Amino acid sequence: MKIRTLIVDDEPHAIQIIELYAANVPEIEITGSCANAIKAYQVLQTTPIDLIFLDVKMPGLSGTDLLRSLKTPPMVVLTTAYPEHAMEGFELDVVDYLLKPIPLPRFLRAVDKILFNFKGTKPAPAAESRREGQKQHYLYLRVERQYVKVNTRDILWIESVKDYLKVITPGEVFISKQKISLAEKLLPSGLFLRIHRSFIVPLDKVERMHPNHVVVQGHQLPVGRNYKQSCIRQFLPDTVALDQSC
Template sequence: MLKFIIVDDEPLAHEVITELCNMIPHIELVHNCYNAMEAMQFLNENKVDFMFLDINMPKLKGLDFLKTLSQPPKTIITTAYKEYALESYELNVVDYLLKPFSFDRLVKAVNKVSESSALITTTKEVAETSTRFFVKGDKKHHQIDLNDLQYIEAYGNYTKLFLKNEMIVSHEKISYYESILNKDNFLRVHKSFLVAIDKIKLIEGNRILINEHRIPIGQTYKSNVNKLYNS
């Protein structure tokens, strides 16, 4: 059962989405949020699999709210404004629904959440129980040894995996690797960088040194990095 929330300032939107989702057996609505601040508080205290998120809300817009979350749930945008689609997909949203949308269109979006969740679960089990896994890139499947993986850099809708002796461009986004890799071994230090903790040579100011590579520390992730040496 996939748990979700609705984040929208319009009560009618909640009614419509709830009515449609009640016809889908494998998902469960756990909370209705009528502004971004309410959603932020709920997500700080609870874990959900995905959320329906409106864009045009008072005080804090939907996309600005999404940017504040270091580990957001999978997100389906529901909006009357088509001009934010590109920016939304740059934030790794699962789908973008234009109001009013049909039941078929909503089911398609929910199925994308289900498929990605199943894939991540399967891959995560492999990544946590094995030191090797396969990565698709350049029309090939590369076998990655986690002991050789030094850091990962976001590269548009792709990622660059920097290994001991090579670099591989992967078709997956950085959020995918953050979700499957063991958090005891790999740490997100910037919106564009995920590093292997045991490969860190030193931390100086807002930079991490891994071999000759200098990796920036994002302000949002600085507290996580500080825990490495303040624990």
């Protein structure tokens, strides 16, 4: 059974991060988002919702004021950039409290609490393995008005261009409006490497290494000065010092 979820936050970027994180959790279904508590209250009167990711500080009605106004509130995870609101949140019996910027591992721990509250049992090992496997093999990208599921094993490289992300695969180039730092968090650790402020490569796709670039599928991708040492550690672990190589 899906957990019908509403995101309430006045910051579009904060909504996008939760949507991207939640796309990696098959049990959570994002049914919508609201930029203020008044709109959220109206949605809750007409739409069945099981879970709210609720920002605390918003113009007009605050998140905690909205929560107090609900006779039978759904599960609530509070989100905020202000840690001093934590005690108030737990007094309102929320499931969890996430401090912005929200790291993906912390979000997934909150998901475990959500599943425990929703199902009344801890996630089964098989379910945890399934979720971990999905996190390892798929990246969800927001392309225009939809989310596209990209197999990470198909990715040749990822490139940041201004405010957009280009994900290059053999058959298609996906363009998504998100930060490369967020993609770096969502990618499986140990399989991808940031080689430049604007480039991430899958380790198994790197064909050759040169002083200032690597080669993937015949394409030269630059290695940034600040990333050379991590390249050396990854590709040449037995090398003590290579001043100008990666």
